[in-house]
Amino acid sequence: MTRKKPKIIKERVPTPEVPVEERVKSFVEVNLGYDFASAVKEAERCIQCPPEYASCIKGCPVHINIPGFIGKLIEHRDDPKKAVKEALKVIWSDNTLPGVTGRVCPQEEQCEAPCVMGKVGDPINIGKLERFVADYARTHGIEEELLREFVSNGNDIKGKVAVVGSGPAGLTCAGELAKMGYKVTIFEALHKPGGVLVYGIPEFRLPKEILNKEIAKLRELGVEIKLDHIVGKTITLEELLEEYDAVFIGTGAGTPKLLNIPGILLDRIYSANEFLTRVNLMKAYEFPEYDTPITVGKKTIVIGAGNTAMDAARSALRLGSEVTIAYRRGREDMTARIEEIQHAEEEGVKFEFFLSPVEFIGDENGKIKAVKFEKMKPLEERDAKGKRKIVGTGEYVTLEADTVIIAIGLEPNKIISEEASSLKTNPDGTLVVDKNLMTSIPGVFAGGDAIRGEATVILAMGDGKKAAKSIDEYIRKKHLSA
Amino acid sequence: MGYKITKKENLSAIDFFMEVEAPHVAKSWKPGQFVVLIVDEKGERVPMSVYYAEDGKIGMFIRRHGVTTFKLWYEKNVGDKILSVAGPLGKPIEVKHYGNVVFAADAVCAQAECYATLKAMKEAGNYTIAIHSFENRDNVYPERFLAKSVADEFYITTEDGSVGRKGHYLDVVKELIEQDKVDIVFAGGKLGSLKKLAELTGSYGIPTIVTVRQIMVDGTGMCGSCRILYDGEVKFVCRDGPMFDAHKVDWDDVIKRDARFVEQQNLARERYIAKLREKGVI
Structure with missing residues (x-):
């Protein structure tokens, strides 16, 4: 039997997002995800590589049967509940938190990177499809149904x-x-x-x-x-x-890594962990309705360029500050997910590259007022992680800041x-x-x-x-x- | 969920005593360690010294100072619950034979720590000297809350001399050192006094271990809010302390960092007081 040649649709079905001007004023989720119709449409772009060859599965650290769950959405397109339940069953056998991973995984480096469709157009939007399955299942009682089946099997x-x-x-x-x-x-x-x-x-x-x-x-x-x-x-x-x-x-x-440079004890220098814990866990953005305070000035510098840096930058922005991300390497070496970098840029976060902090400068009250950086330059040589090595140039630049968030990593x-x-x-x-x-x-x-x-x-x-x-x-x- | 309040009693014009059921903490707490508590769903994580831990309960001395402690005093009574008590946190004090051991306190956290520390020190064969300093008569606690029963020598000082000796623990410590009666000083309370204590004992070469109070969030080494400079290195009070060699602490930075949220704290306090007035509580 010859397989019907699938129609190639190069472009992704887009997912709506909250407009920039609205979202920078609140902490509501930015991406709104697919509804069933658009999820099926995106699923149908998948050419359904057989699992034994599917490069997306190899790209996934927990090897979710991606064509398998997408296939269920296509197969049961006329019965949304069944489609999602079957898809969720497939995902659950490898990953029990798809609502989380669909949102926070760096799909562009994992499952979506080797997707065959990516060679002719956009890779399948696997992350958003995974998230759709989780969200739809959660809001339509499907997850509970499936869970009960699991529990009743318990012995x-x-x-x-x-x-x-x-x-x-x-x-x-x-x-x-x-x-x-x-x-x-x-x-x-x-x-x-x-x-x-x-x-x-x-x-x-x-x-x-x-x-x-x-x-x-x-x-x-x-x-x-x-x-x-x-x-x-x-x-x-x-x-x-x-x-x-x-x-x-x-x-x-x-445990946050802090920079071992002068001025690290100045007020309004936060580790990203302190900043984010105050904001997320303790809801400091609702101070004084909530008891935990946070102080953010008008000019925030975030040091680092991973997901945590983007999270901190975008949180500071929502607390009313101008935000600049300063990174010692170049743009292409940032470690954050592309979506987070894009969102940060859309929202007005500025980026400064090849700047390595050497000193925090305080005012007479012990508050941060500026950060002194050494300008760095890239070499051709790459390090173990594939990033270009950098060296100092001996040139320095000082940027004003009344808030600094250090997001250079954790141990x-x-x-x-x-x-x-x-x-x-x-x-x-x-x-x-x-x-x-x-x-x-x-x-x-x-x-x-x-x-x-x-x-x-x-x-x-x-x-x-x-x-x-x-x-x-x-x-x-x-x-x-x- | 939550932890039940089992005792509550006023101590002075500004401080009070509260006992809370927290068996998980009481079981493993040792002198020198602290807890982090949250009063309610909207509450802040606040580090607290522990007065005692026994029978599944912990006792605390608390100052009516900010929103959390106001809530504890005005809204929470025996039988009520508070949201969270985590601990014990930080490293315990090293209990061993030192000889003559002084514990000096001039603020609520240290008044709490004095009793248990000296009790342990006495059991370890030390000669124990307790010094409780208060501003004036209104701030002095009933004697049964102080460390008298575990102290070989016991002093109360007030700044105006209205109770006990006139002066401050710094005066008593100096006198005792000059009488050659001090092998080690433990202290806690106001940071400004601790700085002066460090200078005083430093000039005599007397070992001095003090509780450094700093603003914390988690209390487990996760956020770095409580970082200080100690012997030239960044240390976290919650994880590496809270007791440090007073002579190695950069006190000026510690004092500055302690004031980081004063503005917000005042704002929240005024707001809370206005609410109490509205309700006719005060």
Whole structure:
């Protein structure tokens, strides 16, 4: 039988966005996503490569069967509920948080980068399709339906697992284990679950409602969440091991790197973490209705060019400041997702390249008033990450600023590793794990940024899932030998 | 959800005592460590010293100073709940035999820390000296809340001499040092006093460990809000402290950073007071 040659549609079906002038005044989500009709239209652009060859699947860190879920949308185009339910089933077998990853994954570097359609036009908008499936399922009761099917399949409790941290790695690991029939307890240091998804990523990029729903889903699966528990302080790893059959550490990379240059203690210099935590988690943008303050002046400089830098820049803009992103490398070496950079530019964030900060200059009251930068220049040579190396030129420039946000990266929080001395770490503070993600302590597993340094939400979720499998095997073996 | 208030009692014109059920914290708290609490859904994360931790409960001394503490005093009573208590945070004090141990306090956080610290120090065989400094008679706590029962020597000072000795703990510490009665000083409270204490004990070469108060958000090393310069290096008070060698702290920067949100704090306080007036509470 000859396959019907699909009609090539080069251009993506666009997704509507909140107009710039409106969105810079609030924290509402910028991209509005597809409705069913436009999602199907975009899905139909997919030429449905067979899974064994599909380059998008290879590009996805957790290998979601992308043509599979898109195919369900096409196949059941006349029955939206069925289409979404079937598509969600396909996604769920690899990724339980599609509403999150559809929004925060750098698709242009992963699944969409190798898409065959990208060679003749736009790659399929996989991210927005994934998000559509999650959103439609959430708002039409489909997710709950599917969840009930999972729960009713549940059987006897196979064991008890403690999960440390409720970010993407921890949530995924907990969800997977709960579905396998384990009693899971998550220990979270903050007063709200979600980790970086709640304190780090702003509302305009990931509405908290989506996250809250994901967490409600876990609770329905029987996962218990203990808030205000700092493992290593409130309870030690050793104590957890006495009570649980295994432990998963998904504590992320939560400690900000600060610049070791003069003036770092000046007022209104924030780490991106402090700035974003005040704004996102504590709702400082609603001060004084909410008790947590934030002070942002008229001219903000954000140092760094990753997603966190874009999030901080766009948040500062919404708090009424002019914002400039200063990056020591060039435009093409920025690490943020293209969509975030585009949104930032549309909203009026300015960019300065090849500037490396050397000093923070304060006024007589100890407040920042300017940043002195050395001008950098690129070399032909590239570093291990493929970025052009840079060198100082010996020329300096000073930019005025009454607010500075440092977004140059994060490293793992050492609270657990300092307390549990037998937990082996690498020189950069990440935990040492074997191929099954088990740490140097038997029964203690880890994943996400706690082992990777700084990576992505989807990789953390991939680790959470993999660790859940390893934990299951570990506990089965333990019970057999017992 | 939430943590139940089990005791509440006024201490002075400005401070009060509150006990909260927080078994997860009480179980592992040690002197020197602190907690972060949030009063309600709209509340701020506020670090608090701990007076004691026992039977699943923690006691705290609190100053009516900003919106959080006003809410705790005016809106929260025994039986009510507060949203969040996280901890214990920070590193515990090193309890061992030092010889003669002074604990000096001149603000609410340190008044709270004095008792438990000296209790532990006494149990470790030290000769303990407590100095509680207050501004005046109205601010002095009832004696049973102070460290008298665990102190071999016990002083109260007021600036106007209305209760106890006239003066400040700095005067008493100086005298004790001159009598050669001090092996180590622990202290906390007003940052300006701690700076002076560091200068005083530094000139005599007396080891001095103090609680550095700084503005925090998470309290776990996640945000860097509480960073200070210590011996030329950036340290986070929440994670590396809160107790530091007073002689290595850059006090001028610490004092400046403590005032970062004064304007906002005043604005929120005035707004809250106006609300209380509207409701006829005050």
